[in-house]
Amino acid sequence: MARDILKTLTSEHDDLRELFAKMKKTTERASKGRQELLEKIKAGLLPHALWEEKFFYPAFKDRADRDGLQTHAEAVQEHRAVELRVLPDLEAASPTTAEFAGRAKVLAEFVEHHAGEEEKTMFKMARKLFSAEERSEMDAQYEQWKASPAAIKAVDEALGKAAAAAKSNPPPG
Numbered sequence: 001m002a003r004d005i006l007k008t009l010t011s012e013h014d015d016l017r018e019l020f021a022k023m024k025k026t027t028e029r030a031s032k033g034r035q036e037l038l039e040k041i042k043a044g045l046l047p048h049a050l051w052e053e054k055f056f057y058p059a060f061k062d063r064a065d066r067d068g069l070q071t072h073a074e075a076v077q078e079h080r081a082v083e084l085r086v087l088p089d090l091e092a093a094s095p096t097t098a099e100f101a102g103r104a105k106v107l108a109e110f111v112e113h114h115a116g117e118e119e120k121t122m123f124k125m126a127r128k129l130f131s132a133e134e135r136s137e138m139d140a141q142y143e144q145w146k147a148s149p150a151a152i153k154a155v156d157e158a159l160g161k162a163a164a165a166a167k168s169n170p171p172p173g
């Protein structure tokens with residue numbers, strides 16, 4: 001089967017959906033399990049989101065029509081909300097608390113909504129805007145990037161920004 005960036009991104013969404021389903025089943029007693037799941041979610045979510053922001057979204061924006069530009073703006077804003085508020089607030093909660101469970105649920109809802117919109121709208125548009133060859137090429141580039149120091153640096157920077165956002169406006173309680 002030919003490789004395709006849209007298939008890869010969709011399958012990563014599925015991996016995240018599975019992790020969120022597992023998180024939903026945990027209880028306040030599963031402190032270690034919750035922490036481990038959160039680490040796995042971050043390890044799956046951040047490189048995916050950052051590559052989209054740095055490479056896929058700009059390429060999409062370049063070719064998008066009016067509807068596409070709005071779809072792009074919506075996706076960018078959802079990433080900001082998750083990276084600078086929803087995820088940092090979850091990280092600030094202790095895994096044994098109701099705050100953790102509530103904030104984990106909100107993160108799951110945001111990611112589910114966002115991934116669904118990408119799949120139903122943005123990726124559908126992208127399938128028309130990019131040839132099979134271009135999608136295959138992007139898939140190879142994504143794989144290379146994920147294994148590169150640039151990816152580690154991007155994740156570190158994102159975590160730094162998230163920490164700064166949490167510090168300047170900490171969650172209640």
Ligand SMILES: [Fe+2]
Nearest residue numbers: 049052075118
């Ligand atoms: Fe995204």
Ligand SMILES: [Fe+2]
Nearest residue numbers: 009052115118
């Ligand atoms: Fe995505």
